[in-house]
Amino acid sequence: MEGRRNAKAADFLQLDTGQAPAGGLAEWLAGRLRHAISDGRLPVGSRLPATRVLAAELGVSRGVVTEAYQRLGEDGHIAGRGRHGTVVVAAPLTVPVPSPRARPAAARLFTDGEPGADVYDALRAAPARVDLTPGLPDLAAFPRAAWLRAERDVLADLPAAALGYGDPRGAPELRRAVAAWLARYRGIRVDPAEVLIVAGTAQALGLIAHVLRAEGISELAVEDPGSLGARQHLRNAGMRTPPVPVDTEGIRVDALSATGAPAVLLTPAHQFPTGVVLGGGRRRALMAWAAGQGGLVVEDDYDAEHRYDRPPVPALRAMLPDRVVYAGSVSKLLAPALRVGWVVAPPRYREALVDAKRFMDLGNPVLPQLVLARLMESGALERHLRCLRGRHRQRRDAMIAAFAEHLPRAVVHGAAAGLHLMVTFDGVRDGDDSALAAAAFAEGVKAHPLSWHTQLPYAPGLVLGYAASPPAAVEAGVALLARAHMVTGARP
Structure with missing residues (x-):
């Protein structure tokens, strides 16, 4: 930024570079755009201005806007759509206050024992703040x-x-x-x-x-x-x-x-x-x-x-x-x-x-x-596969780091490859992973109890996909899992 006297404003979102801290213009712009996506002023599906257009309106270098867009792209909030420009594909997530009314519906989906195909399909269709369903790829990255x-x-x-x-x-x-x-x-x-x-x-x-x-x-x-x-x-x-x-x-x-x-x-x-x-x-x-x-x-x-x-x-x-x-x-x-x-x-x-x-x-x-x-x-x-590997690695690392912070006693399995992690818990009784998954769903997170995927006795746990959610959503989802973990009375 050239100084406060030369600060300019853009009609788009009423952006004013005079509000940006010295030396942090790209980060400030990314934050403003992220906030606009979060509060609905930039809904999913809306198109952002071209980098050169927004740069000209703000009176900054095109590299500043490009860097801000790149940060939002790495978080999974926006994606390039070729001739259709840069489009919002996902909103940032915050940790919501759960609704007690959601708990009975969650309990019906996560009964003990193997669920029928109808339950499996119902969970797939059910909305959630953070979808950590295993086997779900990054659909926003489709080329x-x-x-x-x-x-x-x-x-x-x-x-x-x-x-x-x-x-x-x-x-x-x-x-x-x-x-x-x-x-x-x-x-x-x-x-x-x-x-x-x-x-x-x-x-x-x-x-x-x-x-x-x-x-x-x-x-x-x-x-x-x-x-x-x-x-x-x-x-x-x-x-x-x-x-x-x-x-x-x-x-x-x-x-x-x-x-x-x-x-x-x-x-x-x-x-x-x-x-x-x-x-x-x-x-x-x-x-x-x-x-x-x-x-x-x-x-x-x-x-x-x-x-x-x-x-x-x-x-x-x-x-x-x-x-x-x-x-x-x-x-x-x-x-x-x-x-x-x-x-x-x-x-x-x-x-x-x-x-x-x-x-x-x-x-x-x-x-x-x-x-x-x-x-x-x-x-x-x-080329698409190479791009996916980088995105998936970031999301996997975000999930592992979130578990280390919010649920340090959890044991993470299978991190070297794939699109999911298996997590087992100390302090969760046998058969109680369905209750944990139900509590997580009531908090706004979809995941599979490990017991769904077993016929023989096995340690209780969850199976969690990370490919479909940007790093911020993955971290928020694990934070909600930690809250669900406490609700079920298990040790953190």
């Missing part, structure tokens, strides 16, 4: 401008014949792009003809269960703790899901053998919800189990691309192609709403899976497949 460019390019080149019914296996362009992506990022060498495009991992599990049941297999063992959603999909498809305990090295293969189950569902790259990586010894034991007992591994490559403090680990499919059905998706990389995933299966299951897909829905919509293929081939998806 809209890159997607629109790719879509325009695809439509410009698209022949009329391509708008008819497509190949039930998926568009050849996307199958080629997925094969290249898997080779580059997961160490999987696969021919595009082996790739089946599906409507996300949920449909993949349903198709796999259908094919296995046709072979007389009605048991698919699952990790414990393990995903409640995956378990519900498998059960809906008629499969029994015997639990196999997980420890710090991953699934216990000796316990898997003891179940007698002919197949198992695993998340080996970043186990949900504990976050452990399947260790080398366990991988060798698993390969011996598959070879010796003719066992089948269904590999859900959950969160494989989202890693921060450890090197990548190879996919099981790369090590044991004849005994692994591999499933992946872009739900956590782009958005669940796209409903795009893929399955790579051993030859004996390939045609049966294609038939099951054909008779279920005739194949995924072709246009989104072609757009995604263009993003993969152009390098746009790779």
Whole structure:
């Protein structure tokens, strides 16, 4: 700032640079904009002035405005939208005073024991001040401008014949792009003809269960703790899901053998919800189990691309192609709403899976497949992944720091990768994590009790996603969790 005599004002939000402290103009501007977003003067969806326009109105350098916008972008409050400018995408959060009237509704959602799918869906739809639901990606980071460019390019080149019914296996362009992506990022060498495009991992599990049941297999063992959603999909498809305990090295293969189950569902790259990586010894034991007992591994490559403090680990499919059905998706990389995933299966299951897909829905919509293929081939998806890693690391660090400040006795698990943390608590009695999640929801925070994702006895805790919330919201959410922790009578 050049001095108080040269201070200027802008009509936009009645900004007056004369109010800024010396040497702190960018920080002052970011604070004023943040306050305007918080109190509703800049609602979600509104557009900010271009940096050069606001800089000219305020009589400051463009770099000052750019730095202020960058700070708000890092906090997740605004995002660039290409030709549509810079748009408000999320409001700052403060710790609210809870309403006692909210508690009965929360208690109905968080009953003891495994919830039904209706409860699971009701929680997903319920509003909250801070959404720390696991498995929710940063939807505000969806690359809209890159997607629109790719879509325009695809439509410009698209022949009329391509708008008819497509190949039930998926568009050849996307199958080629997925094969290249898997080779580059997961160490999987696969021919595009082996790739089946599906409507996300949920449909993949349903198709796999259908094919296995046709072979007389009605048991698919699952990790414990393990995903409640995956378990519900498998059960809906008629499969029994015997639990196999997980420890710090991953699934216990000796316990898997003891179940007698002919197949198992695993998340080996970043186990949900504990976050452990399947260790080398366990991988060798698993390969011996598959070879010796003719066992089948269904590999859900959950969160494989989202890693921060450890090197990548190879996919099981790369090590044991004849005994692994591999499933992946872009739900956590782009958005669940796209409903795009893929399955790579051993030859004996390939045609049966294609038939099951054909008779279920005739194949995924072709246009989104072609757009995604263009993003993969152009390098746009790779650039998006690099950007996400930085954002997610900041949010993960904010959650860990908030627990250290507000709940220092909590034990944080699985921080090296992924989009969520598992947290266990000293002083919370067995089975009381549902009450803790209910109290947190009454305070305005959505999270999963760990007991939802277990069939066997396990330490009580919570499963918390951090990817969808900016650092300030993550910190506010953990502060509210600490208040809920006190309400339940547990030790901080």
